[in-house]
Amino acid sequence: MNILEIKDVTKRYADHLALDNISLTINEGDVYGLLGPNGAGKTTLIRMINHITMPDHGNILFKGEKLRREMIQNIGYLPEERGLYPKMKVGEQAIYLAQLKGLDRKEALKRLKIWFEKFDITAWWNKKVNELSKGMQQKVQFICTVIHEPDLLILDEPFSGFDPINQQMLQDEITHFKEQGKTIIFSTHQMHAAENICDKMALINQSRKVLDGNINEIKSNYKTNRYQIQYRSEQEINFSHIDGIEVIDSSHKEGTFFLTVSSKTKEKLKYVLDEIFANGLLMKYEEIIPSVHEIFIKCVSENH
Amino acid sequence: MSPISLVFKREYLSRVKKKSFILVTILIPILAIAMTSIPAYLMVNSESPATKIGVLNNKSELQHIFKSTKDIKYTYITEEVRSAYLETTELKDEYDAILVVPEDILTTSSAKLTSYKLLPFTVSENIRSNLSGAISQIKVDQLVDKYNIPGLEQEFKGTRTRIKINEQVVSDDGEQKDSFSGIASGLGYVLGFMIYIFIFAYGSMIMQGVMEEKKNRVVEVIITSVKPFHLLMGKIIGIIAVGLTQLLIWLSLFGIIQLAVSTTISMESLQINNDIMTKIANGFDVLNIWYIGSLFVFYFLGGVLIYGSLMAAIGAAVDNAEDSQQFMMPLTIPLIISIILLTLVMQSPHNSVAVWGSIIPFSSPIIMTARIPFGVPVWQLITSMSILIIFFILCVWIAAKIYSTGILMYGKKINFKEIWKWIRYS
Known part of the structure; x- marks a missing residue:
């Protein structure tokens, strides 16, 4: 069941278009990445x-009903x-x-009380906020965001300003919320952070939705059928006799060879590997999957 | 609790509990009392030594007309003393001045007062009234002797007249009351000035609060739970309540002090002319404190709401205090004009400047409050109050529009044209 449905939303400010006909569906239990560069329209949305x-x-529909203030x-x-x-004072x-x-x-x-104990900041209850470190303040703020146990959590650049330890703590909390079946919208311009956490995402650029969907599906859609291969051998192995295989890049260093090959089908790649097994030692073999960042750049440049 | 009352509670309590609020609330009346009572106390209690006057009297009829008082001590001297005083400085400390009453004073009507230093103006006034009285009496006696009409002396006595001015105002219902224009203008000025100070103090308190919230970005969080309009109104009403609390504290302090003074110290010991005190006391009775007080509160509320809401809008529109200057100008100018007009209005509280000033809503909180003790026609009051209410609603409406747009807008250079857009499009 979807918790939030955004239907053909457009928002125009006096001098610019902030959102241009955006539609998104967010299901209950999703960890949804709202990605895009600064100024794309994420905050407006x-x-x-x-x-x-x-x-x-x-x-905008919330749990199937038109969004109202009290929701x-x-x-x-x-x-x-x-x-x-x-x-x-903090408390x-x-x-x-x-x-x-x-x-x-x-x-x-x-x-x-429970939250303050959990985050180990009970001692700060009677301190003034400006006596707290930035990280402490972030903790307090996070507590205030979730204190009413909402079904939908919207985190806008949640990791900025957190040190690695607190980042981990926050990440654990997000996972914890997910386990409870809560929905999380996660807005960021740091693509790699989203990649690790989110199941689904939408890319927004210049007020428009560029693409959306399940992250893994998006990634496989953007696969280029390229593979990275690393092997050891006395001398370079020749693959030119295998049809449908193209060596895009190769280099070697102290008897180790690095290859990037493009293959239309998995079967053809098998011949390459057989060749390596026969003449050398295979050290690494990996399909190149584009990062969200790369997909984003590709989408944006295609749009222009 | 509704969000608006939560905001109100926070705004109110966080300010009332501040040390600075308690300090200011206590210090201001102390300062005010000190500033008014210390000079008065000094005037009443200063023991300046009596001015010593040597009198050389050459007119035999004028014996013993000079009676020494607390401030002036008369001593009769001889011609030798007089010349010694003038020719050497030995007697300089003995006498502050030498008065010579000439033999022909009846015809010349003048006497000579010589001194080494400037004398208090009361001295010559005292001498003049003594001499004038005595010489008039001599002249009257001469006339009485000359004409020898029975009862003439009595007739002459009857001509001495002291004019007393009894001021009265006639109210609309035809009832006559004693007027005390001095007290009215004093009170009017104080009330008008207080409104002016309150508008500035509480208006900028509201603006500071809005700017603080915007600068700290707290508003981003708050705004998800509270509508911008509720946040704005909660804040303004909360701060106005702080002002009313302060007023209430001062009023009760005033009451306590008055009670304490009237029960422990008698008027005589204060050595203040009883006449003046009773006049002031009567004056306050006539002026109807409750009537003035409730109108004062009304105009206080109106003024702070109008200026406060507009200042809140400015606070929301700008990113930092420096940028607020240009927008503050249109608000400070009418306030300063009002305070300049206030002095004029006090001199003639019923002329057209005063009437217009108390109807135009930008100046009416100050000007009308100041005019109230003089008695304002009912139609003017009703006009002024209704315009103020309409204008206040308009201001809050405009302010809310600017506020809700501005409070979430960062990094944009704001000008009047931009703000006009917000009002039109939001």
């Missing part, structure tokens, strides 16, 4: 999902530009933000 701005055309209480949003009141602030999300004071206090 996220703000619409959060009911902060309205689309000029098109609809936002079921969404947790961690904006890219994070901030807390610097002079407010007080967390309670305030939790109350704004509709929790009563008692319940907020109970849940915050």
